[in-house]
Amino acid sequence: MANSEEKRLTGGFLFRTEKDAKLAEVERRKIEYLESKVNYAKPEDILYIYEKAVKENIFSTPVGMIYLKRLQDFLLEQKEIDPASVIAIPLNKTYQGQSKDEKEKAQSKSEKALEAKKSQLTISIILNILLVIAMIAIFVISLNSDNPNIINYERTITNRYASWEQDLNERENAIRERERELMTEESILEIGE
Numbered sequence: 219m220a221n222s223e224e225k226r227l228t229g230g231f232l233f234r235t236e237k238d239a240k241l242a243e244v245e246r247r248k249i250e251y252l253e254s255k256v257n258y259a260k261p262e263d264i265l266y267i268y269e270k271a272v273k274e275n276i277f278s279t280p281v282g283m284i285y286l287k288r289l290q291d292f293l294l295e296q297k298e299i300d301p302a303s304v305i306a307i308p309l310n311k312t313y314q315g316q317s318k319d320e321k322e323k324a325q326s327k328s329e330k331a332l333e334a335k336k337s338q339l340t341i342s343i344i345l346n347i348l349l350v351i352a353m354i355a356i357f358v359i360s361l362n363s364d365n366p367n368i369i370n371y372e373r374t375i376t377n378r379y380a381s382w383e384q385d386l387n388e389r390e391n392a393i394r395e396r397e398r399e400l401m402t403e404e405s406i407l408e409i410g411e
Contacts, residue, residue, distance in 0.1 A: 225239060228240075228246060228281060229243075229279075229284075238279065245279050248277075249282070261298050264292060264293060265293055265303070267289070268286065268293060268304070283307065
């Protein structure tokens, strides 16, 4: 037997999880304690212990349920105990599966949850697309702007200096042209004198 199975084995039952096996082991110890203290010569005491265990759900594993069934059988055999006063052992688990209504409700809930997730995903995708469009628009605006920014500062500054240089060249040419005109006028005046 594998080590994992040994950890899940309690009271002759192989539980699905170690946690369930530990719970069954706790119940087995409770049973041992009760057996050491109980007096089967007094069926009324046994009835009290049985009722308390059933009403307070003290036992939930098969180990505990077998003990409760043993107590129930003992009480039903006693002549001093009215069989109608021995309450049934409630089982808190289903063994056949879910009913159609429960399956439909569970399926309906899962379908609603799936639809909610789909709508959230759709909204998320739309918002992401809008954010990408906004980022592209900001990038295009920044590229085409005349004001220098981190994206177009080199081009903007180069264009600005180029326009200043062109203005200076035009002024310089105008000044030279004016100088030539003045020189021509001066030379005409000097010749005329």
